[in-house]
Amino acid sequence: MLAIKDLQAGYGKVNVLKNINIEVPKNKIVTLIGANGAGKTTTLRAITGMIKSTSGHITLNGKPISQMPSYRIACLGLAHSPEGRRVFSSLTVFDNLQLGAFPRLTGSRAKGDFKGDIEKAMELFPRLKERRNQLAGTLSGGEQQMLAMARAIMLNPEIILLDEPSMGLAPILVEEVFKIISRLKSSGITMLLVEQFAVAALNVADYAYVMENGKIVVEGTADKLKNDPAIKAAYLGAH
Amino acid sequence: MKSKYLFITIGIILLSIFPIFIHNEYYVHMVERILIYSILLFGLDIVVGYTGQVSLGHAGLFGIGAYVAGILYFKLGAPFIVIVPLAIIIACIFGLILALPALKVLGPYMAMVTLAFGTIIQILINEMTFLTEGPLGIKLLKPVIFGFQTQTIHYFWIVLSLSILSLIVVNRILKSRLGRAFEALRDSPVACDCMGVSVYKYKVYAFVISAGFAGLSGCLYAFSEQYISPNTYSFELTVLFLLAIIMGGRKTRLGAFIGAAIIIILPQLLSDVYLFRNVATVLAAIIIVGAVILVSKKLSTFKKVFVPIASVISLVVFSYIIKSIGDWRLTIFGCMILLVVYYLQDGIVGFSRNFYISIFSSKNKSRDDVELSKLSNEDAILYAKNSSTSKILLNLKSVLMQFGGLKALNDVDLIVKKGTIHGLIGPNGSGKSTLINVLTGIYVPTSGNVEFSDKSIVGQTSAKIALSGIARTFQNVQLFSEMTAIENIMVALNHTYKSNLLEIALNLPRFKKEEVNAKQRAYSLLKFVGLNELANEEARNLPYGKQRLLEIARALALDSNLLLLDEPAAGLTAPDIKELLKIISRIKEHGITIILIEHHMEVVMAISDTISVLDFGQKIAEGKPKEVQANKKVIEAYLGAETA
Amino acid sequence: MDIFIQLIYSGIALGMIYGVIAFGYQLTFATSSTLNFGQGEALMLGAMVGLTLSNLGVNYWLIIPIVCIFGLVQGSVVEYFGVRPAIKIKSEFGWIMSTIALGVIFRNLAENIWGRGTYRFQGPVADEPLKIFGANILPMEILVVIGAVAMMLMVEIFNRKSIYGKAVIATANDRDASGLMGINTSLVITFSYALSSLTACFAGVLIAPLTLAGASAGGSLGLKAFAVAIVGGLSSGFGIIVGGIILGISETLTGFYISTGYKDVPSLIILLIVLSIKPSGLFGKTTIKKV
Structure with missing residues (x-):
């Protein structure tokens, strides 16, 4: 589905990513974990053209997307729920969901059953149903995260990039978010999940990459990495 | 430098004698x-x-x-x-x-x-x-x-x-x-x-x-x-x-x-259409030749020089079409602004300087470099001022910081004792940087109180808080990028000056003395973080790790009691981190209290006296490094609960 | 007293025009945090193009859509040459200077095409005043108020109800995130400039029958409309209507009771005062910027 080869990118003169190679197969959840500042978010930003990559190839279903602007990548069916949620605060929950389906509603992507999908999304995130006409800016952090995820799903995407869905959330909400991710998984979604909560991410993922200082240092099936002591050390500096 | 003054003197002499010879x-x-x-x-x-x-x-x-x-x-x-x-x-x-x-x-x-x-x-x-x-x-x-x-x-x-x-x-x-x-x-x-x-x-x-x-x-x-x-x-x-x-x-x-x-x-040229045509042609010739040189030396691409060339050519065509030039003055000025804003951003002087440098590749520095040899090395850091007997330097009482529906800080209490290194950790988005921004007056908390040296600082401007004794560094480096390392520090030494505008304009002794003192202070601060060799280098040209050290030196120049370090080790290599640890402990020796935000756990664990852990805007744990490391809540906060 | 009420009426009509131009400032400021410093020139061009059409015998009601289309083109030109390169290199100085330069160029072009004189523009309604509350009001003044409100309402409805309008608001909220939704944000910015010039050109055709049309009329209008945008707040639709009326009335009253020469002064002084007391405008929201 999504293949990243020898990706290099960064901000200004600083090259943050050094030869990143990642593959996300169809119907699988792949997670990218690592401590803060390892370059996880930068990787996602480089994939969707929010920053320009300096070298390397990125393909979606075999189609190169490296130098495309973000909006065209989205039209090809890649949904990116960015770090920090980034909901449209002065629009309602419903409007936000509608914008998630923007390419479908404007003819750049098969329309499908838009109304049905809205209902489905509301079912998946019952909290949003109650707040359908509320402005997104007035939602709590957890609700905004739900909205950001629902908005990404509304694209009817080939693949979802989900960036730190747990950021700044209370543990109970983190739990809820991960429950929803596993429900999405059972419906056969393809996802690249960036998380700093390694254990939670590994529980839900099929395959994992561990980043450190802009490089992939370990990769393997999620089950294998779950018991790898190197991970705990990388996070807590404990021995 | 000497040749520059010579040049200016000759220019002035020429200007002053020219009306004697030219009677027009x-x-x-x-x-x-x-x-x-x-x-x-x-x-x-x-x-x-x-x-x-x-x-x-x-x-x-x-x-x-x-x-x-x-x-x-x-x-x-x-x-x-x-x-x-x-x-x-x-x-x-x-x-x-x-x-x-x-x-x-x-x-x-x-x-x-x-x-x-x-x-x-x-x-x-x-x-x-x-x-x-x-x-x-x-x-x-x-x-x-x-x-x-x-x-x-x-x-x-x-x-x-x-x-x-x-x-x-x-x-x-x-x-x-x-x-x-x-x-x-x-x-x-x-x-x-x-x-x-x-x-x-x-x-x-x-x-x-x-x-x-x-x-x-x-x-x-x-x-x-x-x-x-x-x-x-x-x-x-x-x-x-x-x-x-x-x-x-x-x-x-x-x-x-x-x-x-x-x-x-x-405007004089523009009053005569024939003259204007000639000038336009000459200008076009100069720009085309310049562009050809740039492209052939691979300093620019054809695509980049296309628009300026096209515009000068159309200018020439335009000059031959119009009959009276006066009416079109403003259009010409308008076009010149457009052209200059996007294609000659550094102006004629800047462009010629860059051109000169790129052709002869000699570095022609316009700044007056500080002569390093003259500067002495005194102890750079002042000892923290101890005005009150209280052991508590900073006291946060149920601080709430709300952005719309988001509570970035939710009822946070925090006490920082004098002379300690207080670590502040937590996952991304847990509110650490928000806390620093509240402490330095960039955000005004929605409710709650912040007391520094027993005085509330809520609602004061950042500048005032800084002068009252709280210095900081920034997570994403905020240096004055076009200024040299030593100038960066001298900005923070602004508080040591008392001289006014008149003294500066007339270059009076007090100002001179203050300037010399500041330079020495700045130099010794640079030396303290090991950057004295790079004093005259522009901040943006320093490697990332050195930029972080420069930020610390700059913060020290404020002579503050409290130093907030926001991820000082981010992006540093292992030997750099070692150096950083040494610097931090030496700052502590001078009685300066430090709040350290850091993701490199080995750094925080190694030097902190107390550590507070923030998560989803709340303080979830506090204690000595070992205690925090073993705290179940902390492990969950970082790795996620097993149940998830 | 009658004169006083009459001045209030004309003040309101004038204020609504300022409101429409200020509305144009809001449109572009929302999507790209940039303003067209030549907004007044767009209004002037609208009036002059309308005048030319009118002299050719085109019906007033037909002139309006033609001028609106002209506005769309003019706004796109400004965005493409003046603003886009500046957004690319993130230079605030760049777009300020280039929209000023384009404004100067447009004015100079207009002076060369239409001359420096001012001309009468025949409106679509009778010139005889009506009596309301004992004071005279021109039918054209009523039309201006209706037209201005209608234009702002139409744009608001478009923004709130249509998916494209929501894309505009989304771009205003968060440009990067909008790109991730599949919205072509540079096109949205171009569109907001086109729309902004459209409203200005429309305002030009509306106001010209009341004042006079001339190539040099733009500059001070653009500035006063900015004063309205500041007084009302760059984020408040209601604010610019109130702000427009306050400034419009202050202008007509000053013009009559003090001297026409001073008529622009109160708006500008109100601008300075509002900025020093409440920079976000009387009705604007103070936003906390994340560092």
Whole structure:
């Protein structure tokens, strides 16, 4: 589905990513974990053209997307729920969901059953149903995260990039978010999940990459990495 | 450096003797006007080039200068030597009245507000007939000085000497702490405030100083033209001034002079269509040749030079189509602005300098490097001031910071004891940086209280908090990138100066002494973090790790009691981190309290006395490193609960 | 007293025009945090193009859509040449200077095409005043108020109800995130400039029958409309209507009771005062910027 080869990118003169190679197969959840500042978010930003990559190839279903602007990548069916949620605060929950389906509603992507999908999304995130006409800016952090995820799903995407869905959330909400991710998984979604909560991410993922200082240092099936002591050390500096 | 002064001296001598040999008054007058405009542009450059604000009000200030001269001369018959200082002072007062509201707002607002000011001034000059004679204008004679009626040539010398004087004063101001503050507030306003240099206050200073030069320039203009009328001080003139600044080149006095020459001479060229055609052709030739050189040397691509070439060619075509040039003056000026803004961003001076460097690849430094050998090495860091007996330095009481529905900090209590290193950790988005921003006055908390040395600091400006003793570094480096390492630190040493503008302009002993002291302090601080060899390197050219160290040195220059380090180890290599640890402990030895935010656990665990853990905006744990490391909640916060 | 009420009426009509131009400032400021410093020139061009059409015998009601289309083109030109390169290099100085330069160029072009004089523009309604509350009001003044409100309402409805309008608001909220939704944000910015010039050109055709049409009429209008945008707040639709009326009335009253020469002064002084007391405008929201 999504293949990243020898990706290099960064901000200004600083090259943050050094030869990143990642593959996300169809119907699988792949997670990218690592401590803060390892370059996880930068990787996602480089994939969707929010920053320009300096070298390397990125393909979606075999189609190169490296130098495309973000909006065209989205039209090809890649949904990116960015770090920090980034909901449209002065629009309602419903409007936000509608914008998630923007390419479908404007003819750049098969329309499908838009109304049905809205209902489905509301079912998946019952909290949003109650707040359908509320402005997104007035939602709590957890609700905004739900909205950001629902908005990404509304694209009817080939693949979802989900960036730190747990950021700044209370543990109970983190739990809820991960429950929803596993429900999405059972419906056969393809996802690249960036998380700093390694254990939670590994529980839900099929395959994992561990980043450190802009490089992939370990990769393997999620089950294998779950018991790898190197991970705990990388996070807590404990021995 | 020596050759530069030689060059300037020769230029001045040539300028002063030229009216003796060239008797054509037309040319003398033209050069005189160039000098007068230069004075205004020196001042405008402080605002536009250094502080990075757009002022559309300088034609108005120029008009004020001219009319102060006109009115004082015409109504009161005041002598020249009284008029000149009054013109400067009154322009400064108007500048202050404008700057106080205008500089509260940013970029585009500022431009519009100054434009409004300029418009008001023009209306007032037109309408207040009892004072200004309205559209009739005022006639003046060349000034009488101590009973001596000056002639054209004498007046030229007066203008020349005043413009040289302005040049010297501007240079001194820009090289002093004021100039450093101006540049710093443009590079990073946040950092500038957090170094105790109030952005607002220094923007107002810059504007008022600049208004003074505009006033002087206007006053000289009135006596030079010997007739003033309201139409001169229009929007068009303001736009011309800005064109002159950006075309000549920002942040250089030579650029101001060249810019002035262009906007004075160009209208003369534009009055003759044949001359205009020739000039257009020559210009096109120069740009095409320049572009060819650049492309052949692989310094530019064909795509990049395409637009300028296309435009000069169309300019030539245009010049042969039109019959009368006068009507199209403004269109030509407009096109020039467009061209300069996007293709000659550094102006003529900047472009030539870059061109010179790229062709001869020799580094031609415009700054005066600090001579390192003369500086001594004293102990860089002052010991923390111990004003009260209380053991608690910082006390946060149920601080709440809310953004819409988001609670970035939720009821946080935190006590930091004097002389300790207090670690602050937590996952991304847990509120650490928000906390630092609340402490330094960048955010005002929604509720709760912050007490520093037993005094509440809630609601105070960042600059005031910084001066009361809280220094910080930034997560994403906020250096003054176009300034050298040592200048970066000297910005933060601004609080050590007591000398005023007059002392700076006249280069009086107290100011000189303070400058030397600051330089020494800055140098020894650099030495403390091991950057003394790189003192004259621009901050943006330093490697990332060194930039972080420079930020620490800069924060230390504030002589604060509390130092907030926001991820100092981010992006550092292992040996750098070792060095950093040493530096932090040595800071602690001086009694300075440190709050350390860090993701490199080994760093935090190694040096913190106490660690607080934040998660989803709340404090979830606190204690000694070992305790925190074993805390179940903390492990969950970092790795996620097993149940998820 | 009658004269006073009459001045209030004309003040309101004038204020609504300022409101429409200020509305145009809001449109572009929302999507790209940039303003067209030549907005007044767009209005002037609208009036002059309308005048030319009118002299050719085109019906007033037909002129309006043609001028609106002209506005769309003019706004796109400004965005493409003046603003886009500046957004690319993130230079605030760049777009301020280039929109000023384009404004100067447009004015100079207009002066060369139509001359420096001012011309009468025949409106679509009778010139005889009506009596309301004992004071005279021109039918054209009523039309201006209706037209201005209708234009702002139409744009608001478009923004709130249509998916494209929501894309505009989304771009205003968060440009990067909008790109991720598949919205072509540069096109949205171009569109907001086109729309902004459209409203200005429309305002030009509306106001020209009341004032006079001339190539140099733009500059001060643009500035006063900015004063309205500031007084009302750059984020408040209601604010600009109130702000427009306050400034419009202050202008007509000053013009009559003091001197026409001073008529622009109160708006500009109100601008300075509002900025020094409440920079976000009387009705604007203070936003906390994340560092």
